[in-house]
Amino acid sequence: MAMASWASHSFFLVVFCLVSLALTGIHAEESESKEFVLTLDRSNFSDTVSKHDFIVVEFYSPTCGHCKKLAPEYEKAASILSINDPPLVLAKVDAIEEVNKGLASEYGVQGYPTIKILRNGAKTVREYNGPREADGIVAYVKRQSGPASVEVKTVEDASSFTSDNKIVIVGVFPKFSGEEFENFTAVAEKLRSDYEFGHTMDAKLLPRGESSVTGPVIRLLKPFDELFVDFKDFHTDAVEKFIEDSSLPIVAEYNTDPNNQRFLIKIFNNPNAKAMLFLNFSEVGDAFRPKYHEVAEKYRSEGISFLMGDLETVKGAFQYFGIKEDQVPVIIIHTNDGKKYVKPSLKPEHIEDWVKEFKDGKLLPFIRSEPIPEQNNEPVKDVVADSLQDMFLNSGKNVLLEFYAPWCKHCKDLAPILDEVAVSYESDPDVMIAKIDATANDIPSDFEVKWFPTIYFKSKSGNFLLYDEDRSKERFVAFIEKNRDKTDKQADKPIDKQDSAKDEL
Ligand SMILES: *[C@@H]1O[C@H](CO)[C@@H](O)[C@H](O)[C@H]1NC(C)=O
Ligand SMILES: *[C@@H]1O[C@H](CO)[C@@H](O)[C@H](O)[C@H]1NC(C)=O
Numbered sequence: 001m002a003m004a005s006w007a008s009h010s011f012f013l014v015v016f017c018l019v020s021l022a023l024t025g026i027h028a029e030e031s032e033s034k035e036f037v038l039t040l041d042r043s044n045f046s047d048t049v050s051k052h053d054f055i056v057v058e059f060y061s062p063t064c065g066h067c068k069k070l071a072p073e074y075e076k077a078a079s080i081l082s083i084n085d086p087p088l089v090l091a092k093v094d095a096i097e098e099v100n101k102g103l104a105s106e107y108g109v110q111g112y113p114t115i116k117i118l119r120n121g122a123k124t125v126r127e128y129n130g131p132r133e134a135d136g137i138v139a140y141v142k143r144q145s146g147p148a149s150v151e152v153k154t155v156e157d158a159s160s161f162t163s164d165n166k167i168v169i170v171g172v173f174p175k176f177s178g179e180e181f182e183n184f185t186a187v188a189e190k191l192r193s194d195y196e197f198g199h200t201m202d203a204k205l206l207p208r209g210e211s212s213v214t215g216p217v218i219r220l221l222k223p224f225d226e227l228f229v230d231f232k233d234f235h236t237d238a239v240e241k242f243i244e245d246s247s248l249p250i251v252a253e254y255n256t257d258p259n260n261q262r263f264l265i266k267i268f269n270n271p272n273a274k275a276m277l278f279l280n281f282s283e284v285g286d287a288f289r290p291k292y293h294e295v296a297e298k299y300r301s302e303g304i305s306f307l308m309g310d311l312e313t314v315k316g317a318f319q320y321f322g323i324k325e326d327q328v329p330v331i332i333i334h335t336n337d338g339k340k341y342v343k344p345s346l347k348p349e350h351i352e353d354w355v356k357e358f359k360d361g362k363l364l365p366f367i368r369s370e371p372i373p374e375q376n377n378e379p380v381k382d383v384v385a386d387s388l389q390d391m392f393l394n395s396g397k398n399v400l401l402e403f404y405a406p407w408c409k410h411c412k413d414l415a416p417i418l419d420e421v422a423v424s425y426e427s428d429p430d431v432m433i434a435k436i437d438a439t440a441n442d443i444p445s446d447f448e449v450k451w452f453p454t455i456y457f458k459s460k461s462g463n464f465l466l467y468d469e470d471r472s473k474e475r476f477v478a479f480i481e482k483n484r485d486k487t488d489k490q491a492d493k494p495i496d497k498q499d500s501a502k503d504e505l
């Protein structure tokens with residue numbers, strides 16, 4: 001387990017995995033008849049994709065549940081798209097197959113299934129972010145194969161375009177040329193797998209809002225919050241940022257709605273701090289929503305993304321953050337560098353002050369810690385996050401500290417050995433052997449704990465060393481003797497221990 005497991009991204013994975021589990025359904029059987037999906041591998045991949053102006057490629061793993069569920073839908077979509085004019089091709093690559101692994105990593109495949117849309121003989125590659133059932137795949141792929149932005153000419157165009165409770169971006173232009181139009185089209189091309197784009201010369205066709213708009217203007221329509229937002233800066237970077245920012249809900253909810261997952265993914269991939277409000281929706285949801293929304297609106301352009309989740313949906317989060325369910329309503333701000341700020345027993349009227357204190361740097365980060373043990377009489381001492389400072393960093397001793405995980409086999413094997421080492425130093429007040437459960441305590445980033453056990457040594461004067469030698473009693477003792485700082489008194493003594501240690505080196 002890496003240090004990164006304490007970062008917010010992995011928190012997302014915790015929540016997201018719960019969600020994925022909830023979504024995993026029945027596995028349908030693949031049909032035995034003619035396959036419309038092309039099977040590709042390393043040997044014929046380049047040849048095939050270079051022949052296509054447009055091809056969709058699924059990288060899958062034969063054992064992944066989501067891939068099995070997708071397979072019959074993908075096949076059905078491929079059969080429908082094969083008689084499209086022009087025919088559109090869906091292909092698949094077994095990304096687990098040894099020969100294809102290079103191919104998969106070339107395409108940045110990290111999970112399964114990953115679906116990519118390759119254009120112009122694979123010169124442009126974009127993510128497939130569309131639906132996972134046949135009709136949805138067909139509609140999405142057809143749209144992706146056409147122009148990035150479609151012209152809206154009639155009321156019917158406009159209503160079919162915007163009907164689906166989705167995010168749509170429409171450019172209103174006096175003419176379909178010029179720099180504004182070109183910039184809009186360039187952004188549409190870039191973001192087309194995530195959003196639908198349209199353009200029109202007639203603002204009256206646009207749903208929602210007045211019709212006095214003459215343009216050029218960009219209107220983003222969304223089925224939540226303020227429903228539409230207009231934008232008039234046509235610099236490509238500004239347009240892109242506008243779309244990414246305004247398409248996220250002011251407050252995103254943790255839930256299992258598949259349409260919501262894209263928001264959560266975007267939020268967890270951006271570098272903002274995440275403010276997360278956890279409470280019992282049915283109990284106090286309504287009391288908190290308006291105030292939280294108001295605070296979110298005020299602070300969301302200041303590097304904080306706002307989320308809220310029902311106690312029921314986010315159970316995993318409590319353990320992850322080391323907080324208790326009886327502390328709800330609780331708000332946590334998790335920063336990109338892994339710090340956590342926690343306010344339990346929150347009241348709606350306190351949200352704003354607390355967020356402001358966070359912004360002003362007035363809050364202390366929360367450290368997850370096991371309780372400091374009342375008894376610590378074993379030869380190997382127990383350290384917890386709250387006692388790390390006193391027992392390790394400022395202990396005034398030479399300390400060997402093991403970071404362990406309760407489930408780790410090597411740690412279990414090591415336990416009796418460390419015990420022996422500790423016993424041999426029991427009469428030496430200058431040396432301490434200790435251990436800390438790195439899964440139950442937050443570990444400061446000064447320690448790099450990439451695997452278990454990870455063992456650090458700190459000499460009395462503060463020299464820090466990572467222990468990476470054999471884990472035998474003799475080696476430990478030799479290491480400690482070599483690196484410990486001795487008091488004058490000890491240096492005067494005939495040093496048996498040190499000599500014998502030297503012999504072993
Ligand atoms: C590519 O090669 C694989 C294995 O060699 C084969 O199963 C597959 O049908 C080939 N695909 C195409 C489109 O030729
Ligand atoms: C279009 O975008 C480019 C940057 O990509 C920018 O330099 C240019 O000023 C933009 N044009 C307009 C009219 O905003």
Ligand SMILES: *[C@@H]1O[C@H](CO)[C@@H](O)[C@H](O)[C@H]1NC(C)=O
Pocket residue numbers: 280281282283311312
């Ligand atoms: C939320 O509150 C309701 C009403 O008080 C209660 O019945 C329910 O058990 C609570 N849910 C959880 C997960 O505690």
